[in-house]
Amino acid sequence: MNKKINFNQTKKDILKFITCGSVDDGKSTLLGRMLYEKKFIFLDQLSEIKNASNKYSSHNNNIDYSYLLDGLLSEREQKITIDVAYRYFETENRKFILADTPGHEQYTRNMVTGASNAELAIILLDVKKGIKEQTKRHSLICSLLNIPNILLAVNKMDLIGYSKKRYENIIEQYKRVLKKLDLSNISYMPLSALNGDNIVKNSKKMPWYKGPCLFDFLEKIDLQSQIKTSNNFYFPVQLVQTLKNNKRKYLGTVKSGTVREGEVLEILPSGVFNTVKKISMYKNNLKLANKNMSISISFKKETDISRGDILTSSKKLITVTDRFIAKIIWMDKVSAFIGRIYNLKIGHSIVTAQIVKIINKINTKSLSFEKANTLKMNDIAIIEVTLEKKIPLVKFKDNKDLGSFILIDKITNNTLAAGMLENIIKVSKNVFYSDSKITQKRRNILNGHKSKVIWFTGLSGAGKSTLAKGLENKLYKKGIRTYILDGDNLRTGINSDLGFSEEARVENIRRAAEISKLMVESGIVVLAAFISPYQAERNLARNLFKKGDFIEVFVKASLEYVEKRDVKGLYARARKGEIKNFTGIDSPYEIPSKPEFIINTDKEKIETSINNIYKALIFKLEI
Amino acid sequence: MRKENQAYLDSLEAESIYIIRETIAEAKNPVMLYSLGKDSSVLLHLAIKAFYPNKVPFPVLHIDTNWKFSEMYKFRNFIKKKFNLELLVYKNIKGITKNINPFDYASDIYTDVMKTQALREALDKYKFDFSFGGARRDEEKSRAKERVFSVRNNKHSWDPKDQRPELWNLYNLQIKDNQSFRVFPLSNWTEIDIWQYILREKIDIVKLYFSKKRPVVIRNDKIILIDDNRIKLKDNEKILYKNVRFRTLGCYPLSSGIISNANTVKKIINEIKLSENSERAGRLIDHDQSSSMEIKKLQGYF
Numbered sequence: 010m011n012k013k014i015n016f017n018q019t020k021k022d023i024l025k026f027i028t029c030g031s032v033d034d035g036k037s038t039l040l041g042r043m044l045y046e047k048k049f050i051f052l053d054q055l056s057e058i059k060n061a062s063n064k065y066s067s068h069n070n071n072i073d074y075s076y077l078l079d080g081l082l083s084e085r086e087q088k089i090t091i092d093v094a095y096r097y098f099e100t101e102n103r104k105f106i107l108a109d110t111p112g113h114e115q116y117t118r119n120m121v122t123g124a125s126n127a128e129l130a131i132i133l134l135d136v137k138k139g140i141k142e143q144t145k146r147h148s149l150i151c152s153l154l155n156i157p158n159i160l161l162a163v164n165k166m167d168l169i170g171y172s173k174k175r176y177e178n179i180i181e182q183y184k185r186v187l188k189k190l191d192l193s194n195i196s197y198m199p200l201s202a203l204n205g206d207n208i209v210k211n212s213k214k215m216p217w218y219k220g221p222c223l224f225d226f227l228e229k230i231d232l233q234s235q236i237k238t239s240n241n242f243y244f245p246v247q248l249v250q251t252l253k254n255n256k257r258k259y260l261g262t263v264k265s266g267t268v269r270e271g272e273v274l275e276i277l278p279s280g281v282f283n284t285v286k287k288i289s290m291y292k293n294n295l296k297l298a299n300k301n302m303s304i305s306i307s308f309k310k311e312t313d314i315s316r317g318d319i320l321t322s323s324k325k326l327i328t329v330t331d332r333f334i335a336k337i338i339w340m341d342k343v344s345a346f347i348g349r350i351y352n353l354k355i356g357h358s359i360v361t362a363q364i365v366k367i368i369n370k371i372n373t374k375s376l377s378f379e380k381a382n383t384l385k386m387n388d389i390a391i392i393e394v395t396l397e398k399k400i401p402l403v404k405f406k407d408n409k410d411l412g413s414f415i416l417i418d419k420i421t422n423n424t425l426a427a428g429m430l431e432n433i434i435k436v437s438k439n440v441f442y443s444d445s446k447i448t449q450k451r452r453n454i455l456n457g458h459k460s461k462v463i464w465f466t467g468l469s470g471a472g473k474s475t476l477a478k479g480l481e482n483k484l485y486k487k488g489i490r491t492y493i494l495d496g497d498n499l500r501t502g503i504n505s506d507l508g509f510s511e512e513a514r515v516e517n518i519r520r521a522a523e524i525s526k527l528m529v530e531s532g533i534v535v536l537a538a539f540i541s542p543y544q545a546e547r548n549l550a551r552n553l554f555k556k557g558d559f560i561e562v563f564v565k566a567s568l569e570y571v572e573k574r575d576v577k578g579l580y581a582r583a584r585k586g587e588i589k590n591f592t593g594i595d596s597p598y599e600i601p602s603k604p605e606f607i608i609n610t611d612k613e614k615i616e617t618s619i620n621n622i623y624k625a626l627i628f629k630l631e632i
Numbered sequence: 633m634r635k636e637n638q639a640y641l642d643s644l645e646a647e648s649i650y651i652i653r654e655t656i657a658e659a660k661n662p663v664m665l666y667s668l669g670k671d672s673s674v675l676l677h678l679a680i681k682a683f684y685p686n687k688v689p690f691p692v693l694h695i696d697t698n699w700k701f702s703e704m705y706k707f708r709n710f711i712k713k714k715f716n717l718e719l720l721v722y723k724n725i726k727g728i729t730k731n732i733n734p735f736d737y738a739s740d741i742y743t744d745v746m747k748t749q750a751l752r753e754a755l756d757k758y759k760f761d762f763s764f765g766g767a768r769r770d771e772e773k774s775r776a777k778e779r780v781f782s783v784r785n786n787k788h789s790w791d792p793k794d795q796r797p798e799l800w801n802l803y804n805l806q807i808k809d810n811q812s813f814r815v816f817p818l819s820n821w822t823e824i825d826i827w828q829y830i831l832r833e834k835i836d837i838v839k840l841y842f843s844k845k846r847p848v849v850i851r852n853d854k855i856i857l858i859d860d861n862r863i864k865l866k867d868n869e870k871i872l873y874k875n876v877r878f879r880t881l882g883c884y885p886l887s888s889g890i891i892s893n894a895n896t897v898k899k900i901i902n903e904i905k906l907s908e909n910s911e912r913a914g915r916l917i918d919h920d921q922s923s924s925m926e927i928k929k930l931q932g933y934f
Contacts, residue, residue: 023640051910054773080773081792082926092795094776095769097822104640106820118797122779125799247650248657250686260682262650291681302642303649303682316657340797354802357657413800422806427799 022232023104027093027123029151030133031143032112035164037090039133039202040109041074043224046209049098050077061085074202078109091116093123102228112143117150117387118340121427124150125413128232129158131223135165136175136199140182146373149389152190153336153429155409158230159195162223166215167201173217189376198223242266242274242322243403243411245356246314250305258289258305259314261357264410266322268306269297276312277319277401278329283308317358319401319411326407331396332434334368335414336405338389341425343418344488345384345392346457348632351425355414358400362416363454366393382631383488391431405429452532458489458630462525462535462554463622466547466601467564468593469579470571472610472618473538476564479619480626481536489630492528494521495538509590515546522550529558534630542598560629562622563604568593570611641829648675648817649682650801651780652764655815656682656689658805659762663720665751666692668704668711669881670837671766671818674826677835678817679764680715691718693754693763697746698723699734699883701859707838714836720758724750734885735864742886752788755812762805762813770822771911774926780819786810792926823911824904831897841900843877843892854888879904879911 028036041058044050050058058076078094079085090111098105108123124130130151134144151159161183169175176199187195198207199218206212209224221229247261268274272285287307288295298304306320314320321327339345345364353362368391370381384390405412412430417423453459463480465473474495481491499521500507507513518541525535541547551559571593572580583591590596606625608618655662664679666672679688694708712719724732727745734742755763769776779798784790796804807813818826830837840857847858849869855876856863863885865871876889877900894900904911 021640023643052908053910057773077773078776080776080926083793091793092777094773095820096776097770097820099822099824119795122797122799126801248653250683252686260653262646291684301646303646303653352806354804357654409800413802415797415799415802415804417804417806422804422808424797424799424804427797 021102021104023106024129024227024230024232025106025108025127026129026131026227027108027110027120027127028131028133029110029120029124029147030112030162031135031138031141031147032089034112034133034135034138035202036112036131036133037075037078037094037109038073039131039162039164039200039208039223040096040107041077042202042205043208044077044096044098045072045074046205047098047224089113092119100228105227114143114146114387117146117338120147121150121154121338121340124154124156125427127154127156129160129227129230130156131160131162133162133164134179134183136163136179137165137168139179140186142374144183145186145376146387148186148190148192149371149373149376150338152192153338153389155406155429156192157194158232159192160226161195161197163197163199164202166199166206167204171199171206171212171214173215186376196220196226198226239326239407240266240323241325242268242272242320243327243408244268244274244306244320245358245411246316246318246320247357248316249314256307257311257314258307259320260303260305262303263298263300265300265408267297267299268320268322270295272322274320274322275324276314277321277324277327278399279313279318280329281312283310283312285309317356317400319356321401327401327403327411328433328435329399329401330433330435331399332393332436333402333430334391334393334432334434335428335430336389336391337384337416337426337428339384339386339426341418341423342386343421343423343425344386345388345426346488347382348454349457350419350455352417352419353394353396353414353428354417355400355402356411359417360400361397363395364392365395368392393434394428402430402433404433405431449530449532452530453632456490456532457632458534459632460490460529460532460534461558461560461629462529462537462550463560463562463626464525464541464547464550465536465538465562465564466541466604467610468566468568468571468598469540469591470574470576471564471566472608472615473540473564475615476562476608476610476618476622477536477538479615480622483619483623484534484627484630487627489534490532491534491536493536493538494525494528496540499524509588511590511596514590515543518543518546518550522546522553525550526553529554540592540598542592542596544599544602547601557629560606560626561601561604562606562608563601565607565609566611638832641825641832644821644825645678645681645829647801647820648678651803651815651817652679652682654803654805655762655764655781655813659690659813661758661760662690662762662764663755663758663760664688664690664692664764665766666694666719667766667881668694668700668708668838669766670826670830670841671768671821673711673835673837674821674829675764675766675818676711676715677833687716690764691720693720693722693758693760695747695750695754696721696723697750697883698728699746699885701838701840701857701881701884701887703838703840704881707836711836720754722750722754722757724753733862734883735862739886742883746883755788760812761807762815764815764817766818767816768818768821768823768826769816772925778816778819780816781805782814782816783807784812784814788812790814824901827897827901827904831901838881840878840881843875843895843899845873846876846889847871848874848876848889855890857884857889859884 061076062073079090084091094109096107110120110123180197200207207222211222243265244261246259250258275282286309288298290304350363353360367381369378370390372379403411414428415424416426418425467473477493484491504517507517525537528535582588583594592598732745781803783796848855877892878889894903
């Protein structure tokens with residue numbers, strides 16, 4: 010039973026489009042208005058939004074069209090769009106799937122969600138407010154996602170008296186923005202969503218505008234001629250199915266090109282060739298399958314094929330490798346760090362991936378590049394990624410489906426970033442899992458920073474703990490894992506058996522150094538704050554560590570200064586003889602001979618000292 | 633008409649099959665929520681197509697309130713036999729013992745106990761990690777906001793303000809221990825698409841969707857079917873015989889019929905095209921409080 014199913018036999022097509030742009034530029038109102046005027050709203054829905062308009066709005070009896078799309082309670086209360094709303098309508102010629110996306114920067118990831126599948130983006134702007142950062146950000150995202158059609162809708166023309174000059178002025182400004190982006194097929198349209206100008210019919214108030222109204226534009230925009238078709242057949246294996254007779258079938262969707270019964274395909278990454286025995290879709294066997302069809306394929310020979318493998322007719326645009334350059338949009342509250350490890354889903358594969366380099370960050374205000382060590386939520390950047398194993402990769406511009414990926418947090422399982430493969434690096438670097446032992450270096454890679462001990466030495470009251478705490482706060486904000494070891498947490502616990510005799514002091518420092526060593530090996534930056542008066546013990550501590558992992562900070566303050574301040578009253582008690590063996594009074598302090606840093610706490614402000622150490626230290630922690 | 637829409641239906645079908653297969657590739661313990669309605673029937677048909685010639689690799693779960701139309705129970709047995717399904721039926725026994733029913737209790741209380749709580753109990757009992765549902769975005773305003781793969785917390789609740797990004801068709805199906813997924817393969821289908829697909833694929837549906845002379849009573853301007861003797865007629869009410877059909881099916885006292893002569897799928901399609909009301913206008917539970925669907929979903933409704 011052979012049945013040929015041809016996807017392109019009919020006229021009626023489907024347009025997936027989004028509306029985006031800054032907050033309050035009127036996105037939801039525009040679409041709501043258009044749907045209302047074209048009678049795409051059911052009576053019961055209309056009465057519901059009429060009630061909502063009266064409930065949430067101060068203007069009585071005016072329909073607030075945005076409620077048609079802003080369906081969530083918190084959206085209506087706050088009068089904003091939080092997440093994408095999908096809306097479906099159809100005309101004689103076309104089916105439409107509209108995604109109305111939020112304008113707030115904090116909801117950028119929801120905008121990206123809507124935009125990722127769009128063939129047209131309507132970027133709205135308020136003619137009075139002009140081009141805002143969000144206008145640029147959304148234009149940039151549309152450009153990264155390769156949305157093939159853009160309409161810049163200049164809204165609220167009624168507020169400027171439908172001035173042609175002001176409209177053209179805005180278009181000129183936007184064209185300057187476009188120079189920095191990679192967008193094509195851009196159209197422009199003046200309108201007023203509130204008054205319905207140029208929405209479903211051309212407005213009499215702007216006779217100077219000769220283009221179509223919004224609705225005609227949507228109906229007539231030509232989609233077919235723009236689709237760049239590659240003849241290469243790509244079929245990522247979604248699922249391996251074992252039949253009753255133990256034969257295997259490979260299920261999935263054709264992502265490009267066509268496949269015929271009897272054709273020879275290459276299986277990637279293995280590089281094995283095999284001949285297609287049968288293509289089927291439910292009860293039908295097909296001679297030929299086209300792009301976007303969900304089918305199953307069986308082969309003449311039994312071969313080892315897994316989920317995530319790619320079946321292809323041509324390797325021309327595919328490279329099997331473990332390194333690439335990509336553009337990403339970071340979407341999580343947890344920042345991205347160089348060296349950190351994530352799950353990466355591409356096609357039907359999930360592999361461990363590492364960000365090895367942040368090449369550039371894109372400034373969304375100026376649309377220019379800048380350097381960055383971390384990426385925060387909504388940042389857009391170009392990064393280099395390494396994978397734990399070689400897999401078949403395709404550039405995003407060559408195939409949207411095979412060249413896009415997401416990064417997933419290994420612990421929270423959140424979706425962290427959307428990525429578009431920009432360039433494929435053929436030479437493997439093999440930084441991953443060279444041996445099975447988990448070393449300090451590998452833990453450092455996982456954490457995204459090196460681990461070291463910062464050893465603060467100096468007189469009692471010189472400010473060691475204060476410095477350590479201040480520094481720890483700054484490091485913590487940078488996403489660096491730290492821990493403070495000082496007399497407070499060691500002497501009360503593990504060292505509670507020790508007094509203050511010279512022997513006990515030596516043992517105190519020996520234990521502190523050994524604990525620091527274990528913690529540094531486990532990947533933590535240790536801030537050790539101990540008087541540690543003797544050079545010999547400080548040397549002992551230093552020798553436990555690899556060169557460069559022990560950073561000695563001499564917290565220098567004169568005895569006169571610390572004794573005058575005497576925060577804890579210890580000097581007074583030592584002078585009275587109530588405390589024996591007190592450093593500086595009746596026990597010596599040996600000045601460090603070659604500390605990495607000297608901080609004069611008696612001469613500079615504590616904030617200055619903290620900043621100075623931080624600046625000198627932070628680059629030493631980079632991987 | 634049929635031919636014109638063929639291509640669009642093919643692409644909807646391919647997308648849904650893709651979603652169903654992707655779920656099965658990553659799920660440990662999936663289930664299909666099966667309400668016996670037209671959308672459930674389409675969803676089941678797509679699942680059968682996705683894995684043919686193998687059997688559907690998951691059970692189907694019917695949350696039974698004890699108040700479904702008798703035609704629906706007949707249909708359930710017919711489908712179970714026809715496709716040799718592993719059918720799980722779950723009822724909230726506590727609710728039944730307390731006689732929580734749609735006549736004596738407000739519709740929101742009844743729905744919460746007999747549907748939402750029952751569903752949550754069933755999901756906890758069987759520990760399903762992925763549950764397919766036949767919901768469509770065009771049905772209702774809060775559904776229009778939901779992802780194809782909707783993450784639910786340990787209480788099965790939806791957080792509309794913090795949904796996971798969903799990019800291209802790259803679905804992140806990894807979850808933490810206590811989370812689960814509701815999966816909506818029909819997200820992008822409209823009511824008309826569903827009917828055109830039923831027509832094309834000759835999918836079996838409950839007879840109540842087709843017009844027939846049936847005994848009804850008019851209550852609060854809604855047409856309620858006399859399905860059994862549990863309905864108590866009020867003094868001013870009398871049984872009428874009218875040509876009615878149902879655009880959407882739930883529990884019988886909470887689903888209102890429409891006057892119609894559409895007794896074939898083709899006639900139904902024509903009728904819907906001319907309709908000025910949405911399909912859920914006949915769903916009494918959608919209107920028991922403002923934004924009621926969103927509130928039900930926060931409580932764990934599907």
